[in-house]
Amino acid sequence: MDRRSLLKYSFSGLTAAGLLSSGVRESFLNKVKETGFNLASEANDEAYWELVKSQFSMEKGLYYFNNASLGPCPNLVVDATNNFRALLDGFPSRYMWGGWQKEKEEVRQKVASMFSVDKEEIALIHNTTEGMNLVAHSIELGPGDEVILADHEHPSGTVPWQHWSEIRGFKIVRPKLPILPDSKEDIIEVYRKAITPKTKVISMVHGTNTNGMILPVKEVSQMAHQQGILVAVDAAQTAGTFKIDLHDLECNFYAASAHKFMFSPKGMGIFYARKDSQKHLKPLIVSRAHFRDESIRRLENYNTRNYPELLGMGTAVDYYNLIGAEKREARMRDMKKYFRSALEANPRYKFKTPAHDELSCAIQNVEIVGRKVSEVKKKLFDEYMIDCRPIGSHGINGVRISLSVFTTKKDIDYLIEALHNV
Numbered sequence: 001m002d003r004r005s006l007l008k009y010s011f012s013g014l015t016a017a018g019l020l021s022s023g024v025r026e027s028f029l030n031k032v033k034e035t036g037f038n039l040a041s042e043a044n045d046e047a048y049w050e051l052v053k054s055q056f057s058m059e060k061g062l063y064y065f066n067n068a069s070l071g072p073c074p075n076l077v078v079d080a081t082n083n084f085r086a087l088l089d090g091f092p093s094r095y096m097w098g099g100w101q102k103e104k105e106e107v108r109q110k111v112a113s114m115f116s117v118d119k120e121e122i123a124l125i126h127n128t129t130e131g132m133n134l135v136a137h138s139i140e141l142g143p144g145d146e147v148i149l150a151d152h153e154h155p156s157g158t159v160p161w162q163h164w165s166e167i168r169g170f171k172i173v174r175p176k177l178p179i180l181p182d183s184k185e186d187i188i189e190v191y192r193k194a195i196t197p198k199t200k201v202i203s204m205v206h207g208t209n210t211n212g213m214i215l216p217v218k219e220v221s222q223m224a225h226q227q228g229i230l231v232a233v234d235a236a237q238t239a240g241t242f243k244i245d246l247h248d249l250e251c252n253f254y255a256a257s258a259h260k261f262m263f264s265p266k267g268m269g270i271f272y273a274r275k276d277s278q279k280h281l282k283p284l285i286v287s288r289a290h291f292r293d294e295s296i297r298r299l300e301n302y303n304t305r306n307y308p309e310l311l312g313m314g315t316a317v318d319y320y321n322l323i324g325a326e327k328r329e330a331r332m333r334d335m336k337k338y339f340r341s342a343l344e345a346n347p348r349y350k351f352k353t354p355a356h357d358e359l360s361c362a363i364q365n366v367e368i369v370g371r372k373v374s375e376v377k378k379k380l381f382d383e384y385m386i387d388c389r390p391i392g393s394h395g396i397n398g399v400r401i402s403l404s405v406f407t408t409k410k411d412i413d414y415l416i417e418a419l420h421n422v
């Protein structure tokens with residue numbers, strides 16, 4: 001093949017745009033058709049969710065309840081990302097610099113629509129850690145200023161502030177959250193009491209990685225904004241679990257890892273900055289392409305970057321939309337109810353996650369009373385091949401169970417049986 005026809009061949013067949021729009025959707029719909037299944041089925045239709053599970057290629061025999069650590073990609077996303085990788089390696093320089101600009105903007109738009117915001121408010125970054133660093137590095141606080149970080153913040157939300165507090169001399173205030181609040185008011189009250197005239201930033205997790213508790217970001221943001229305080233949110237554990245409208249949440253900044261509950265390729269994250277808050281931000285990395293760019297793209301100015309994963313994240317959002325935000329959320333809440341109701345009345349177990357739907361969703365933490373959590377975790381894995389995360393901090397001695405769209409009732413029955421036998 002001569003050079004000219006090779007070029008034609010490369011760009012006429014498997015294009016990125018084609019993969020993003022039609023191929024992925026078609027392949028899923030064909031699978032659905034093969035099984036004679038109705039895509040518009042209800043959230044509690046178990047056969048539908050078995051089909052969803054069949055779209056993930058987890059290791060044989062593994063029961064994966066550890067999505068909060070890292071999520072798997074469905075086959076559609078794996079295939080699309082591999083195809084993007086093959087395209088890139090077929091003509092590296094062309095795709096890396098310029099070739100995929102349109103597709104990148106399509107991904108930005110998809111992410112923006114998923115979170116009901118404008119695409120000029122979304123940066124495509126690597127993970128939550130980067131987003132939290134971006135905020136802590138940008139806001140130049142000094143002696144006399146205070147940042148509130150409650151005690152359930154993940155190290156990715158605390159270490160960046162600790163780093164800059166040692167250099168810049170501001171104070172970090174660490175109030176203690178209740179593990180089992182009766183209502184979101186109990187949590188709001190903790191923040192209300194921690195605010196002083198010196199508070200400049202509240203950096204808060206949306207869903208805790210310890211017990212899956214959902215914090216009332218909207219109410220805390222409203223309270224903070226009345227006093228000129230900025231609010232940054234760590235959304236590693238909520239993006240992709242329930243429907244999130246970022247304007248409605250009212251925070252200034254929101255950082256999320258797409259490789260957990262959004263099922264994106266690893267090393268992809270999203271960062272939201274409200275339009276009027278972008279003036280506070282300074283890029284962590286500067287390079288040529290967006291050096292003088294005033295737009296949010298200046299925050300993702302990496303030069304050579306992981307485009308197959310970035311475009312694969314677009315496919316992950318397609319997959320999210322294929323099932324639909326409402327149906328996903330309803331399913332997760334259903335699974336939570338199914339799991340909790342099997343154990344709640346049994347005095348052998350104590351839930352360390354608040355039950356109310358306003359306060360928890362996809363992550364549930366449960367303790368076997370009197371048993372060390374590290375031993376419970378080990379037995380669950382060694383004897384039942386169940387992967388979950390033991391949590392032994394904050395007065396919690398329970399296993400963190402992540403529920404997901406690939407979790408079926410059969411999986412939960414198996415987990416319950418295993419917990420009874422441990």
Ligand SMILES: Cc1ncc(COP(=O)(O)O)c(C=O)c1O
Nearest residue numbers: 127128129154156209234236257
């Ligand atoms: C609440 C929370 N924030 C931040 C992170 C860090 O995520 P990443 O490594 O994707 O930046 C995690 C990871 O588990 C987390 O649970």
